[in-house]
Amino acid sequence: MKAPDKLKIRIEPCIFEWLAWCKGILPKWLPVAELAVFGLKVDTSYEEFLKTGRLDLKEGSEAYFKRCNLLAKHIFQKYPDDGDILIVGHASSLDGISRPLQGLSSRPTKEFCKLVQSVPYCGCVTLQEYKEFGIWDLVQPPFPTLTHSPNSRFDWRSLQP
Secondary structure (H helix, E strand, O other), X not given: OOOOOOOOEOOOHHHOOOHHHHOOOOXXXXXXXXXXXXXXXXXXXOOOOOOHHHOOOOOOHHHHHHHHHHHHHHHHHHOOOOOOOOOOXXXXXXXXXXXXXXXXXXXXHHHHHHHHHOOOOOOOXXXXXXXXXXXXXXXXXXXXXXXXXXXOOOOHHHHOO
């Protein structure tokens, strides 16, 4: 986190995992201002795209993919010329964001659950936009996933159709 001061973390509840795993209650997150007090380089002026109170605890997997897609579209419309954008989320967000960007429909719930369970800590996917064709495609990530004994190596190609 020795990035220049202009690079700040924007906390976005919309990227939170599929809510079916929350068992009817959202976690209690630390307020952004408190994260800043702890020394994290958070953007305290960032306006959330989706407030936590608007998260639907009864969403199905299809609604989760829609939520992720709306966020991705919002980010790329709001910051069209910002170069590379790093989105950090939970295991489900890898597929939740990458599939809609590629123009793919959401996975069936059982397939989605199985896939998400195979994503290890620090699993990573990288998408590259080909503006001339209006498409996004998965490309090899710039670094390998974190691997240790209970955490198998993640193959980013598993998210391809």
